[in-house]
Amino acid sequence: MMKRTKLSRRDFLQTALGAGVAFSTPTILSAARGEKTFKIGLIGCGGRGRGAVVDALEAGKILGFNVKVVALADYFKERALRAGKQFNVPPERCFGGPTSYRALLETEAEIVLMATPPLFRPLHLEAAVQAGKHAFIEKPVAVDPPGCRRVIAAGEVAKKKGLVIIAGTEMRHDWNFILTHQALAVEKSFGQLYAGRVSFCIGHMFQTSSINPQSAEDLIRTWQNWLALSGDHLVEQHVHNIDIANWFCGRPPVSAVGFGGRARRPAGDMYDFFSVDFDYGEGVHIHSMCRQVSGCWNWVGHEFIYEKGKTNGSDYPKPQQSPLPPDLPRGPSSHVQEQIDVLYYVNQGEPLDQARAVAESTAAAIMGRISAYTGQRVFWNEIMVDPDKKPELYHLTLKPTAEDFEKGTVEIPQEHVLPIPGISVR
Numbered sequence: 001m002m003k004r005t006k007l008s009r010r011d012f013l014q015t016a017l018g019a020g021v022a023f024s025t026p027t028i029l030s031a032a033r034g035e036k037t038f039k040i041g042l043i044g045c046g047g048r049g050r051g052a053v054v055d056a057l058e059a060g061k062i063l064g065f066n067v068k069v070v071a072l073a074d075y076f077k078e079r080a081l082r083a084g085k086q087f088n089v090p091p092e093r094c095f096g097g098p099t100s101y102r103a104l105l106e107t108e109a110e111i112v113l114m115a116t117p118p119l120f121r122p123l124h125l126e127a128a129v130q131a132g133k134h135a136f137i138e139k140p141v142a143v144d145p146p147g148c149r150r151v152i153a154a155g156e157v158a159k160k161k162g163l164v165i166i167a168g169t170e171m172r173h174d175w176n177f178i179l180t181h182q183a184l185a186v187e188k189s190f191g192q193l194y195a196g197r198v199s200f201c202i203g204h205m206f207q208t209s210s211i212n213p214q215s216a217e218d219l220i221r222t223w224q225n226w227l228a229l230s231g232d233h234l235v236e237q238h239v240h241n242i243d244i245a246n247w248f249c250g251r252p253p254v255s256a257v258g259f260g261g262r263a264r265r266p267a268g269d270m271y272d273f274f275s276v277d278f279d280y281g282e283g284v285h286i287h288s289m290c291r292q293v294s295g296c297w298n299w300v301g302h303e304f305i306y307e308k309g310k311t312n313g314s315d316y317p318k319p320q321q322s323p324l325p326p327d328l329p330r331g332p333s334s335h336v337q338e339q340i341d342v343l344y345y346v347n348q349g350e351p352l353d354q355a356r357a358v359a360e361s362t363a364a365a366i367m368g369r370i371s372a373y374t375g376q377r378v379f380w381n382e383i384m385v386d387p388d389k390k391p392e393l394y395h396l397t398l399k400p401t402a403e404d405f406e407k408g409t410v411e412i413p414q415e416h417v418l419p420i421p422g423i424s425v426r
């Protein structure tokens with residue numbers, strides 16, 4: 001039993017962190033304490049981006065590294081400048097505009113934190129990897145299937161270049177989740193996984209009346225309300241829980257059958273509720289539900305039913321063997337832990353790829369969305385593997401694209417116009 005379940009640290013990275021390569025012994029960490037300065041940059045200086053920088057500064061203190069913010073980029077220069085004041089970055093290192101990320105990538109920043117709307121992640125990650133930067137990428141990482149594949153491909157290139165890519169899939173950095181996953185999904189303490197449910201049901205979010213956008217800037221300011229920028233809330237928010245389902249199942253779903261609609265959302269072009277049956281193959285189904293409607297029953301969480309017990313994903317941290325590196329410090333929150341992990345693994349000097357895992361979770365969420373929008377059963381093979389099965393889904397590219405924002409060719413989506421199941425084709 002012990003022999004079968006014993007995990008090396010390489011195995012840990014592959015299973016717990018979704019990584020693909022080995023790394024060296026932990027002695028480098030203690031040797032580097034206090035001597036090393038990591039230079040970081042941020043693309044997308046909104047709430048989460050600035051929060052991630054604060055977390056990175058705290059992570060540096062915990063690890064004993066110096067962390068210096070050397071450059072900031074935002075679509076709106078005033079937001080980059082405001083963040084510059086917060087993090088002591090001079091105005092000439094605070095870049096604005098749709099191509100501000102390129103200016104940032106030309107600086108000496110070695111780790112780039114990315115927290116723009118998800119539409120831009122594939123383009124920005126590709127550019128960062130090309131520029132030889134390590135990256136922290138907030139979830140989700142795309143809004144359509146080609147975007148997910150671009151992120152997976154960028155992760156592969158990053159691996160070859162020896163770069164670290166860490167994703168903002170919070171719970172994969174939470175030790176209770178990691179240890180529970182180890183006990184149940186790796187060591188199989190409860191036997192076989194039969195089924196589960198994941199949920200992100202909360203009250204109304206974002207705009208409370210029509211937006212009536214007139215410009216690309218209006219779309220950026222209200223991005224959480226637009227399919228093409230956010231991917232819809234099933235992707236933008238519920239991806240966290242779908243990611244846990246993929247992780248505990250050990251694979252992405254085979255297919256999705258989803259329902260959804262818009263009951264009360266007063267702005268933008270998205271649904272406000274979804275219910276999706278994900279078929280993970282081998283008889284395992286995970287029910288996913290998400291809703292942003294006030295005055296309803298709410299639940300954010302997970303439940304997985306095994307042969308000999310059940311878990312919420314974090315309540316059985318009792319593996320026979322901990323997969324966590326012995327010198328990896330435990331942070332006070334999963335957001336700080338994400339940044340501890342970034343610095344820790346960059347310091348190891350060997351590649352680590354979490355791009356694939358988060359791109360697959362994003363793609364699973366997109367598969368659920370397409371199913372709800374069209375009323376059809378949608379297969380993983382159709383959107384991610386075989387270009388010939390359903391080319392209209394495999395190549396589905398939402399508009400406006402990230403490139404449209406750079407070229408000034410943004411067409412404003414029609415507000416309140418929604419997909420109709422049984423009629424819409426994507």
Ligand SMILES: NC(=O)c1ccc[n+]([C@@H]2O[C@H](COP(=O)([O-])OP(=O)(O)OC[C@H]3O[C@@H](n4cnc5c(N)ncnc54)[C@H](O)[C@@H]3O)[C@@H](O)[C@H]2O)c1
Binds near residue numbers: 139168170
């Ligand atoms: N893990 C979490 O807990 C968590 C929480 C909130 C948000 N998020 C994710 O973080 C990301 C950002 O969310 P947020 O809440 O910070 O949004 P936000 O609107 O507060 O910030 C986004 C920032 O990106 C800038 N931006 C937009 N397009 C850009 C571009 N092309 N180039 C440069 N800058 C650009 C915007 O001007 C804005 O300042 C999203 O992917 C979101 O899903 C994660």
